[in-house]
Structures are given as structure tokens and as C-alpha cells.
Amino acid sequence: MGEVGIPRRSWLMLALGTGGQTASTTVLYGLPYLLPAFREELGLSLVGAGLLVSCPIIGILLGLIGWGVVADRYGERLALSAGLLSAAGAIGLAAAVSGARAAGALLVLAGAAGSSVNSASGRLVIGWFPPARRGVAMGVRQASQPLGTALAAAVLPPLAHHAGLSAAFGFCAALCGVTGVAIAVFATDPARPERPERASGERTPGPYRGGYLWRLHGAAALLCVPQFVVTGFALLFLTEVRGWSAATAGTVLAAANLAGAGVRLLAGWWSDALAGRVRPMRLLAVATVVDLVLLTAGAAWDSPAGTAALLLATGLTVSTNGLHNTAVAEYAGPDWAGRALGVHGMGQHAAVVLVPPLAGALIAGHGYTPLFAAAAAFTALAVALLPAADRPAPGAVAPPLSSGQRGDAKATA
Numbered sequence: 485m486g487e488v489g490i491p492r493r494s495w496l497m498l499a500l501g502t503g504g505q506t507a508s509t510t511v512l513y514g515l516p517y518l519l520p521a522f523r524e525e526l527g528l529s530l531v532g533a534g535l536l537v538s539c540p541i542i543g544i545l546l547g548l549i550g551w552g553v554v555a556d557r558y559g560e561r562l563a564l565s566a567g568l569l570s571a572a573g574a575i576g577l578a579a580a581v582s583g584a585r586a587a588g589a590l591l592v593l594a595g596a597a598g599s600s601v602n603s604a605s606g607r608l609v610i611g612w613f614p615p616a617r618r619g620v621a622m623g624v625r626q627a628s629q630p631l632g633t634a635l636a637a638a639v640l641p642p643l644a645h646h647a648g649l650s651a652a653f654g655f656c657a658a659l660c661g662v663t664g665v666a667i668a669v670f671a672t673d674p675a676r677p678e679r680p681e682r683a684s685g686e687r688t689p690g691p692y693r694g695g696y697l698w699r700l701h702g703a704a705a706l707l708c709v710p711q712f713v714v715t716g717f718a719l720l721f722l723t724e725v726r727g728w729s730a731a732t733a734g735t736v737l738a739a740a741n742l743a744g745a746g747v748r749l750l751a752g753w754w755s756d757a758l759a760g761r762v763r764p765m766r767l768l769a770v771a772t773v774v775d776l777v778l779l780t781a782g783a784a785w786d787s788p789a790g791t792a793a794l795l796l797a798t799g800l801t802v803s804t805n806g807l808h809n810t811a812v813a814e815y816a817g818p819d820w821a822g823r824a825l826g827v828h829g830m831g832q833h834a835a836v837v838l839v840p841p842l843a844g845a846l847i848a849g850h851g852y853t854p855l856f857a858a859a860a861a862f863t864a865l866a867v868a869l870l871p872a873a874d875r876p877a878p879g880a881v882a883p884p885l886s887s888g889q890r891g892d893a894k895a896t897a
Contacts, residue, residue, distance in 0.1 A: 493613040493672065498621055500667050501605035502628040504564050508598040508638070511575050511633025512540045515591075515638050516716040516840070518652060520723075520730065521644035521767065526584045529606065530848055534840035539588045543595020544602065544833045552607075552826025553601040556819070559673040560608040563822075567600025568664030572657045577654035587649075607821045608819075610813045611674025616756060618810055623752020626806030627745035630799075634713060641719075641734045691816045691878055699871050703826050704808040704868035705835035707769060710776060710859035711801040711837040713843060716777035718794055719722035721852055722881060725783075726791055737798065744799035748806050753855040760874045761811035765804045769867045772800045776860035784853040801863075817877045 515537045522533035525668050555563040564645060567625060574594035644652040691697050724732040755761045777783075782790020804824050809825065816824035837874040846855050 490613065490617060493527075497608055497612045497674070498624055499670060500671050501564070501608045502625050502631075502668055502799065504568055504601050505605050505625060505628035506632040506664045507656075507663040508568065508571060508601040508634065509629050510636045510656045511591075511594050512544060512598050513629065513633055514636025514656070514717065515540065515614050516638060517640045517719055517734065518644055519647065519716075519720060520641070520653070521649055522690060525644075526587075530844040531841050532584070534842075534844035535717075536584060536588050536591065537840040537851060538837055540595030540598070541590035541837045543592040543597070544599040544853075545830055545837065546592070547596035547599035548603055548833070549823065549826040549876055550816070550831045552603040552824075553719065555604040555607050556601070560604040560611070560822075561667060561671040561673050563600045563604035564671065565664050565668035567597050567604070567658045570597035571595075572661035573597075575653050576657035579650040580655060597831070603826045604821055606809050606813055606825050608671070608674065610810070610821055615814065616759075616816065619752035619806070620749065620753035620763065621624060621752070622806040622810040622813075623749045624762075626752075626802075626809060627748045629805065630741040630748065631896070634738040634745070637719070637734045637741060637760070638738040643675075643731050645730070661769035662810065684769060687891055691820050693878065695814065696871055696875050697815060697824065697870055699789035700808055700812055701831045703765075703866045703869045704767075704804075704812075704828060705831040706869065707772075707804055707808070708832040708861045709839060709862040710772065711805075712839045713714075713855060713859040714794065714797045714801050716840050717843060717847065717852070718724035718798060720847075721783075721794065723853060736795070740795045740798035742843070744802045747799040747803045752806050752810075753804050754809070755807055755857050759815075761807045762871055762874050765807040765811070766867060766870050768800065768803045768807075769863055769870070772797070772803070773860055773863045774790050774868065775800050776856060780853055780856040780860060783851075783856055801859075811874065815875060815877050 517535050519530075519537065522528050522536055523530065526533075526536075528536065551563050551567060555564075571594045574597055575588050578590035578594065581587055581590065606622065608624045609621050610618060639655060640652045643655060718737055719730070719733050722728040722736070723730055728736075751764055754764045758764060775793050779790055779793035779797055781787070782793050809828065812824050813821045813827045843855050846858075
């Protein structure tokens, strides 16, 4: 055994899920770091390059719920390995074709295949860890996204500059292929708890009665907009507005994304200590609003504070991801977690699918200041939409409230 009550195999499953998410992130969310290469090698405008960046997100929308059903019915191992290996094949073909249209079509397929990780890896972690450690475990799993983004920031721009887009795509394909094989060989699906309703043949109650889960979905979708604004256009802002070299900007942003991974871990630990996910999520979202307002002001008046706020936003905008994914999976329960996480991810990606091209058009017409102001507004809306407190899963016995949760309950009574 590892930590008391947690089998050692749980940590292996966490490592495999985190590795798969890190690899898929380079394809699903790391392509903004190839924006300069798309414009130079493919001759695209900023809007056209933004559309190419959106192609994997379109694929995610097509695949998320389907992979959630596969994970719920046939297990996480099958969903993860099949999705990653298929994504490796699609992005590998993208490395071999010429032309933006062919590459875009294959990037859509890569996104649809790689979306299995969004639905199944969180379900794998929830199944292998007890509630008191899920915040940290999901923080580690969600840290894979800034880790993957940091890897993309550090590797893809110089690789594309020296060896072309095909080399950058080939790197992403190799990562997905290696992690897909590792999961196929070493992953084990978590045991599913027996429930009285299963023995009697009754169906478990669905989690979508009432508005709690929908509010979590909506708040998470709104919070993804500033995340994609910062991730997608930080490199261009630093190079075009601040005059940094691409190599320097990529290195600094890689370090900032690594710090963002640490923020997710701390957020998970904090939520475990509070025995709740919603309260820390709200406080982090408020801090993000403040930082984005400072970023807007710094961009408008060309202040170094704007650069500092941008780097801070790289971590803050991703800080809540593990919390809302954990809250959704816990509330949905083991029978619905895969599908609920699929719907959750679908809502987030539907909210951001047009962010790269629209943001590119906004920058071309009006600069970065209104873009950062819009990101702050979306975050403020998310704060308003968040539920007041955590709720137990339908049909579950509510655990004792922490002191902080009792205060929230009294305040909303």
C-alpha cells in the first residue's frame, strides 16, 4: 500500500491518466504556439490561422459524449488507449499532407479521437481515489494540461522554425502513440461500487434533475474563455506588442505554465482541506477577474504591469479546472461520471471553439485591450453563475459539512 487507504496501483493509474492528458494537450491545446508557423508556412491570415487552431476543438465537440459513453459502458482503459492511438494516427497523417484544408480536416479527427482523454482520464482518477484525496489527485491530473501546454510552448515553436510544421506534428503524434500504448498495457479500470438499486434492477437516479449540474457546466464553460484567450495569444502579445523574441517568449510562457500546474495542485489540496470544491473555485475565479482587469489596464497604457499580469493569468485562468471537473464527477456518481464529464467538456469547448478566430479578428481591428476586457467579463459572469455550495450526489447521504461549508449554508439559507 502507498498512503493509508490508497493502493499503490492508484498512483500508477494517476500517472497514466496524467501522461495521456499531457500528450493529448499538445494537440488539443498546444497549437496556438504554432500560429506564427501557420501564417508563414501556410500563408494564412491571423483569422485563418486561428480557424486552424480551432479544428481540434471542433473535433472535441464531436467526440466527447461518445467517449464518455464508451468509458461508462466498456471501461476507461479501452477509451483512453483507443482514443490516443487514433489521435496519433490522425496527427501523424497531418504531418505528411500539404495544404491548410487537409491539415484542418485531420486536426478535427485528431481532436475527436483525443477527446477520449477528457472524458475517461478524470473518471479513472475518481474511481481509484477516495473522496478525501480526489482534489489533489484531480489537481495532478488537471496539471497535465498546463504541463502539456508548457511542453508545447517550449518545443513546438523552435521545432517548427528549424524543421517545419511536419516535425512539430510528428512530435505530437509520437507522444500520443507512446502514452496510448502504455495505457493499453498497464492501465486497469477501477472497481465499481455495488449499489442496492443495481441488485434490484432499478436504475440509478440521473444527476440532471434540478439546475446544480447545469450551473457547474455553464460556469466552467465561461471560465474557459479567458483561459483560451491567454493561452492562445500570450505568445503573439509578447512578440508583437512587447517586442520579445519567439524563443524568449516561449521559454517564459513554458515556465509560467509549469507554475500553473503547481497552482492546480494547490487548488486541489485546498479543496480537500475544505471538503468542498465550489468555495475555492469561486475565490480563485474572483482573483482571476482582478488579474484580468489589471492585464487590460496594462495593455491599454503599455505598462510592464500588463506583462506581469499576463504571466500571472497563465496560472490563474487554469486554476479552477480540476475543481469543477471533480465537482461534476462526484455529483454525477460512478454510473454517470463519464457522460457527465463528456457533457461538461462539450460545453467548455462549445464556448471556446470560435475564440481563436474571433479573437484574431478583434486584435486585428482593435488591438489586445478589448480582448482582455472581454476575458475579464466572462470570468465575472462565471462567478455569478456558480452554485452557492457543494451538493451531495442524488440519492447519496450527505457527508458532514466543514466549518466553511456551514457558513456558506447559513448565508444562503
